[in-house]
Amino acid sequence: MKANIKKIAVLTSGGDAPGMNAAVRAVVRSSVYYNLDVYGVYKGYDGLINGDIEQLQVRSVSNILSRGGTFLLSARSDEFRTKEGRAKAYDNFKANDLDALVVIGGDGSFTGADVFSQEYDVPVLGIPGTIDNDLAGTDFTIGYDTACNTATEAIDKIRDTASSHERLFFVEVMGRDAGFIAVNSGISGGAVAMLLPEHNWGIDDLIRRLQRGASSEKASNIVIVAEGCKLGSAYDIAAKVKAQLDYFDIRVTVLGHLQRGGSPTTSDRVLASRLGVAAVEGLLNGQSNVMVGVVNSNVVYTPISEAVKTIKKIDAEEFRIAKILSI
Amino acid sequence: MKANIKKIAVLTSGGDAPGMNAAVRAVVRSSVYYNLDVYGVYKGYDGLINGDIEQLQVRSVSNILSRGGTFLLSARSDEFRTKEGRAKAYDNFKANDLDALVVIGGDGSFTGADVFSQEYDVPVLGIPGTIDNDLAGTDFTIGYDTACNTATEAIDKIRDTASSHERLFFVEVMGRDAGFIAVNSGISGGAVAMLLPEHNWGIDDLIRRLQRGASSEKASNIVIVAEGCKLGSAYDIAAKVKAQLDYFDIRVTVLGHLQRGGSPTTSDRVLASRLGVAAVEGLLNGQSNVMVGVVNSNVVYTPISEAVKTIKKIDAEEFRIAKILSI
Amino acid sequence: MKANIKKIAVLTSGGDAPGMNAAVRAVVRSSVYYNLDVYGVYKGYDGLINGDIEQLQVRSVSNILSRGGTFLLSARSDEFRTKEGRAKAYDNFKANDLDALVVIGGDGSFTGADVFSQEYDVPVLGIPGTIDNDLAGTDFTIGYDTACNTATEAIDKIRDTASSHERLFFVEVMGRDAGFIAVNSGISGGAVAMLLPEHNWGIDDLIRRLQRGASSEKASNIVIVAEGCKLGSAYDIAAKVKAQLDYFDIRVTVLGHLQRGGSPTTSDRVLASRLGVAAVEGLLNGQSNVMVGVVNSNVVYTPISEAVKTIKKIDAEEFRIAKILSI
Amino acid sequence: MKANIKKIAVLTSGGDAPGMNAAVRAVVRSSVYYNLDVYGVYKGYDGLINGDIEQLQVRSVSNILSRGGTFLLSARSDEFRTKEGRAKAYDNFKANDLDALVVIGGDGSFTGADVFSQEYDVPVLGIPGTIDNDLAGTDFTIGYDTACNTATEAIDKIRDTASSHERLFFVEVMGRDAGFIAVNSGISGGAVAMLLPEHNWGIDDLIRRLQRGASSEKASNIVIVAEGCKLGSAYDIAAKVKAQLDYFDIRVTVLGHLQRGGSPTTSDRVLASRLGVAAVEGLLNGQSNVMVGVVNSNVVYTPISEAVKTIKKIDAEEFRIAKILSI
Known part of the structure; x- marks a missing residue:
């Protein structure tokens, strides 16, 4: 199924993680590759609520691949948890003629995305960006x-x-x-x-x-x-x-x-790059309300509700190894 | 099947790779954990040929986890490619009452291990240690x-x-x-x-x-x-x-x-630790003439001949991503 | 004045600092260069009190130049602050036929050295090793x-x-x-x-x-x-x-x-190398009860009592710069 | 002597060096501190020739302190070596009502500055930015x-x-x-x-x-x-x-x-910060056609012609140390 997506927005939300910039860069560059317009939303959901939105070009993301933090800024938004907040966010979403939203963040950010997507029938695609690695649906999170x-x-x-x-x-x-x-x-x-x-x-x-x-x-x-x-x-x-x-x-x-903080490692940059491209391609292929992850080296899309609900467990094997080695 | 293994030797061979020390440490510590005696062979196969062999203790591998290179030293051995060389190696192997050999290295080292194992019916277990990542049977090589x-x-x-x-x-x-x-x-x-x-x-x-x-x-x-x-x-x-x-x-x-060179990354240290433990446990479980690797987060044992013969391919997907992002 | 020094001991004392190993290496190598025997004392003054002393060779200090911490170990010694403690230390000093002592540490360590030197007429030479940079008599301390x-x-x-x-x-x-x-x-x-x-x-x-x-x-x-x-x-x-x-x-x-912690920077390694050589040369030239430092790029020897008593001040200029730049 | 300086320009020239950005930041921030207008010239002297000049604010230099390279870009200019090139540069200098020029670079860049300053009676102040450390008039160069x-x-x-x-x-x-x-x-x-x-x-x-x-x-x-x-x-x-x-x-x-390349060390950032402030203060105090450096921890101004002509020598002492330690 091909979706009719022409204009997408991207934001980073929740605690920042190294590689978020690399993910934004990949979203922007692959949008340009697929002839989409791409907009950056500043300060997470607050920027959507306040209309702090700006079109991004390839040039906007030059020299950020190696940088920690997120140039789009991030925040935890209390207002987005309210119906009124999300209504304002949707007004700005429509005012900018946006067709879809890419959210880079952790479980709190995804829960918000899930509600928003269902309330307003907006295609939302999540990219797991958190140092905690605690999201189901991906072997590793960015950062x-x-x-x-x-x-x-x-x-x-x-x-x-x-x-x-x-x-x-x-x-x-x-x-x-x-x-x-x-x-x-x-x-x-x-x-x-x-x-x-x-x-x-x-x-x-x-x-x-x-x-x-x-x-x-x-x-x-x-x-x-x-x-x-x-x-x-x-x-x-x-x-x-x-x-x-x-x-x-x-x-x-x-x-x-x-x-x-800190410059992301090679693994985080490559993961962020893959997921950024896969997010854009997912939206183009009609994916909505899913998180994109990498499982066993393959890109997979998991319903956000599932990614958030399931608790990823630490590999018991790894803990067993730790015990043997600390004799 | 439980093998009757009491004394094992470990060597590093071929080009050195960061994390080789972490792998040796894991072999030593898990040997001690399982009440095995463990011996270090210096300078790769040459050390086996020349009897440059020494018992290792937990103390022998303290403070090496974070260090690049290999304290066991490494080399490419021309003599081990000859029947005479391998005969001398086997003499020293028996003289030290060794029951099995762990070889940390790349494809050249494994080919030698394969021949030696078949000629003398010696249990050999390979751990992939090379920066090139070109071995089948593991998603990643150490280094x-x-x-x-x-x-x-x-x-x-x-x-x-x-x-x-x-x-x-x-x-x-x-x-x-x-x-x-x-x-x-x-x-x-x-x-x-x-x-x-x-x-x-x-x-x-x-x-x-x-x-x-x-x-x-x-x-x-x-x-x-x-x-x-x-x-x-x-x-x-x-x-x-x-x-x-x-x-x-x-x-x-x-x-x-x-x-x-350089201090190994977290990933390489964890991989080396896992594979070192899995090598010892593999030998105890009767594995022989195999390489231990991690595929899709699970430990797997692959016949050395297969690991060496098959060429691991670069993920076409990754190259596709690279092209999209370099617009 | 040429002193009759044949055998020297070196110890590290107080809080550890990156570059202490580089200083010990320089003391050992320059001792060998000048045909002196050199002994390492472990765990600071406690090692002197307990006779934890060992001859060092060039080989003993291979591969430590780049390492943080101190392989001679360090400690703050309560016993050395007592007359009895210092008496035991002197007994071991004489028992090993030592002629002089190099102490790498900060002001607390130097105060002890000062007392010991005066009580027993032992030539002592201090090398400033502390991350605090608070010693007079040197522009910079090691670490x-x-x-x-x-x-x-x-x-x-x-x-x-x-x-x-x-x-x-x-x-x-x-x-x-x-x-x-x-x-x-x-x-x-x-x-x-x-x-x-x-x-x-x-x-x-x-x-x-x-x-x-x-x-x-x-x-x-x-x-x-x-x-x-x-x-x-x-x-x-x-x-x-x-x-x-x-x-x-x-x-x-x-x-x-x-x-x-951490691997010392180039500056700290070079400073430690210079001071280690200058310490040995100072002892050979009859210096005693002094700290060796670098002031305006030149090696200088300052009486320990002075180095410890004077408080080094932060350059007011630097603080002025900081204020201008933080507008 | 107080000079009547209201508007200054800064450029980076020659091979880039880590800390050039920190120096530009210090020039900009101290200019603002002293109520001067400050302009950035892009691509070294070529930017002066081509009028590639832009006013800088505190905001222009945020987040560059830790970055390698130079955001003003750098180049070696052949045209500036010609009388015609320098005439065009001076036209742009006057067209922008500039009163003085800060040049961050090495000896080649300073030679050009010297000629320009004498031809057009323009106050020029050099900041030593080169990894080679080969300039007289300063103990260390930035980078x-x-x-x-x-x-x-x-x-x-x-x-x-x-x-x-x-x-x-x-x-x-x-x-x-x-x-x-x-x-x-x-x-x-x-x-x-x-x-x-x-x-x-x-x-x-x-x-x-x-x-x-x-x-x-x-x-x-x-x-x-x-x-x-x-x-x-x-x-x-x-x-x-x-x-x-x-x-x-x-x-x-x-x-x-x-x-x-690479993020500058603490020493290079502090040196660049000091020299950037001292450059602006030097111009305000009527210094012209000098290079600012740090000698024995003090700021000194050396005539550019002298800084360029004299060859700084490697400390013989350091080489002596190297020989002793490599026994």
Whole structure:
């Protein structure tokens, strides 16, 4: 089925992720390739509500492929959650003669897109852009690989100090609901343990793990704590461990927002490029209200409602590997 | 089927690749986890021939996860291609009471492993470690992701100069038989064209492509040339283009061996960790004369003869994307 | 005056700094060059107290030039602050027939060296290794340049997110007594303000500064907070600003220990190399109880007591520049 | 003396260098601070000749502090070497009511500035922006520190491969007339020898040096070759060495243009910021036909004719250190 699409808009929404610019660039360039007009909406849904919309050219996206953040700016929009907000957004959508909307963001952004698409029968296509990698319907989200590498590089630096002083470090990485960054950076950083939102480790399990490490005379140790870990923040956990194992010289580092920034990795740029092209081609082929992803190296389109509802699970295999390697 | 494996040896062979150390570490740590003795063979097959073999402990592989190269050293062995060489290797293999051999390397190394395994009925397990990504039986080889990122970072730097001076740069990347690095770094570096061993572009096709770019007033251009490109070296091609399009200010950079080094990326470390564990578990489960790889996120074991014989192809889809984005 | 030095020991003490390994390497290699025996003391002064001492060869320091941390390990020694501790240290010093001691560290480490040298008439030579750059007698300390670059790279990443979301970020960098890292990374990160231990800015000054920024419609802002800033931690300050300027979307990131790690920059490696050679040559020329530094590109030896007592001041000029550029 | 300066222009000329953008930003921001109008001239002197001139605002230089290259573009202008070219440039200079010109570049660019300033009595102020560090009147030029770090990082990667394969690598770095990058990256990369334009080493000296290395069983070796080395290119030298020492496994890497690009280091950004402010303040204080530099941490103004004529020498001390450390 060929859709009659002539003019599309693209916006970035929610927390920014490295590679969002690369995705916008791919949407713009493939639109031009297919003779579509393409418009950029600034500051996420707020820009749609306020009419902060501008036509984009190939020239508008020159030199952004390698840049972190999003030149379209991003925001979480409270107003778009209201009926009135979405009505204003639709007014601007029609006023600009737009035929379809590409939304680059995470699950919150997609939920909004879903409602909007159903209320106004607007073709919407989602591109997964979030460092959290917690969306079903794609093996990887844009920004995830870069965030993992940023975390790994930070852990490598912290290990220099940990080794030199024979210390135990707790390193907190992002991941409120999902421990993807924690597991991957934990394996690649050689952590002795990873505390994830998905798991039910008690403080005693961790203590046992660390005593085993100490008994094997491991001079330095790094424990990765995902933001959403049920045992508390990295500081909380460090205090509890200190209370029981006072022979450890303990330090805490919270990586925080630097995980969101930086020039995207090759994988993230290539993924963003593929998904940007596939988003435009999807719209041209009549896809609507779907998220485009890559599963087993193939482009797939998943209904947004499904991508948002299903919880992607961490590969149990990967966690098993982590345990074997942290003996 | 459980194999009776008590003592294994591991070696790295052929061109070094970032992540080889991470793979050795995983082989050592999972061997210890499964109560096996594990020995390191230095300088590839030559070390087997010369008895340059040493028992490894967890301690032997501390602090190598993040390091490029291979602390076991690597080499291409001419002697191992001879019957006499392999006989000496087998003598040392038996003298050390070894039960199995893990070989980390590329297709040349695996061919040797295949012959050795069949001649002496030795269980051999291959781990794909090469930046070229040209082995069947795995989606990615260890080192490939790092090499792509190294190439991309170099292209980003070259683009700074290309943009500032409105120049055309030819950047030669590694890849004698396969253009994997060229395509990926080309997409992620925003190249205007990529010249691959797999393709039959003539100089005229390239000229047309560049004229199109010039007409669209692209201020700077980068062309990626894979080492094995049939049109010649980056210098040859640059000279031919200069002869026809003398208004271009042309420069050439050959990235060379720096693509082989550097601290491995998160992906390469995680892949190496998975494959190292899977190699040991494969041997324990009776696998022999196979290469372990990851296909669609699952560990698979492929007969070495097959992995070596089949040529892995560049995803045509990826090349199609590259063309759309380089308008 | 030529001293009769045949055997020297080297140790690293206090907080680790990138380039300490490069300095140890230079001490070892120049000792070998001048036909001296050289010993490594592990874990700072504690190693001297416990006899954790080992002869070093050129081979012992291969491949450490590029590595963060210190392979000799480091610690702050409480025991060395006692007369008894220093007596044990001297016993081991004599037992190993050592003639002189090279101490790589910061002011705390040098104070100990000073006392030890005077108590036992031992030639001691200090090399300034600390990321804080707060020692008189040298323009730069080893590790400072790397720490500044690490902070700058982190700020660059945070700016990606700050720009994308039009946020105000408070970034806390190291520097308990001195704002060197804060000023340098502030200028190089384009911060709107820097809060230093040396200054007496009140919260109102900061508020005024930020309102000026807001009125000039600066979309995103970054404020650098040195650890030792009198206004409180980055979190405290952020809360106070939020209370008065609630239209700002505010975030905080504490860089923490990752500033201590990482591969040293070219400047730090070259500085460490120069100082390591100059330390050995200084001892051979009869220098004792001095710190070696580089002032205006020349090697100078300063009495340790002076280097420790004098407080190095931040260049007022640099702070003036920062103010002009943050209009 | 206060000069009557109201409107200034800034251009970048010659080979681009990391930090040029930071310098332009500092010129623009300090101009605004001092209530001057500031204009950007595109593509170096050619832009002056062709009237490619545009007023710059604070907004024009947002987000460029961290970027390599120069957004004003750069070029070497043949026309500006002619009397007619300079006459056209002066016509545009007057047509825009400009009072002074800031030129960011190297010696070629300054020579042109000198002639122009004398012919038309135009106040010209030079800022040293070149990776070569070969200008008198400043301890460091903008871009030099970044280029050294880029070279060092490349050497670190090459060393991974060199060590893994026990190879001898010849690495060619930039530096046609001066070996500054070669010496610094050689020391920081742990090279066994550095071949500089300033020295008269014959091939026999190098051979002797390498034999000494081989006899001390150094497994891998790296020799740095400056572009302008009198013994020939890295390829030539490698061939000559191979002819005499055929037991070496030899490889060559030419770093080339990637040394010019990349995000500037903290040092380069701070230096560029200082010099940009000092350039504007110098013009306001009546300085003309001078280059601004930093010598022993102080800002100094040197007559351009002098800065260009005098040859800055490599610190003999640094070369002495290099020799001691490469034993």
